Amino acid sequence: MGNIPSYMCEKHKLNKQGTAQGVLHGGNMAVAYGLRGTPYDIPAEGTILFIEDVSERPHAIERMMYNLKLGGVLEKLSGLIIGQFTEYEEDRSLGKELYAALADLEAGGFLKEIEPLKHEVGTCYRCHSTIEPMVSKQWFVKMEPLAKPAIL
Secondary structure, eight states: OOOOOOOOOOOOTTOOOOOOOSEEEEEEHHHHHHTTTSTTOOOOTTEEEEEEEESOOHHHHHHHHHHHHHTTHHHHOSEEEEEEEESOOOOOTTSSOHHHHHHHHHHTTOOOOOOOOOOOOEEOTTTOOEEOOOOOOOOOOOOHHHHHHHHO
């Protein structure tokens, strides 16, 4: 099996001390945003929402955050953890850098904390690529009725 790497990010200047209690939901922001309004949408109440993304443009991240704000999601959360947004280029389409746009949400009282997160992810033992965990519903199939016709 592959080794599980650990990453520790430096503390961000927008960090705030605090505590929250709830169920941790989230992951890739674009995926969570795509599930809004569906049966797989993340419930806001009682949730500590964790978001991060890879290669998403800053204006798209801001749009997704404002969707959560305007939809009343941010104010219902028990907590919000903003992870790393990586592999993107500041394109100044916002008129500011990405984390400055997130700070605007903080100024509006919707963002309580940006905190470094020790995030352990698995890697494939053969190709060493990162394996991102994905929460999904579990499906169990009773195989006996399916196998009987095939065995006859």
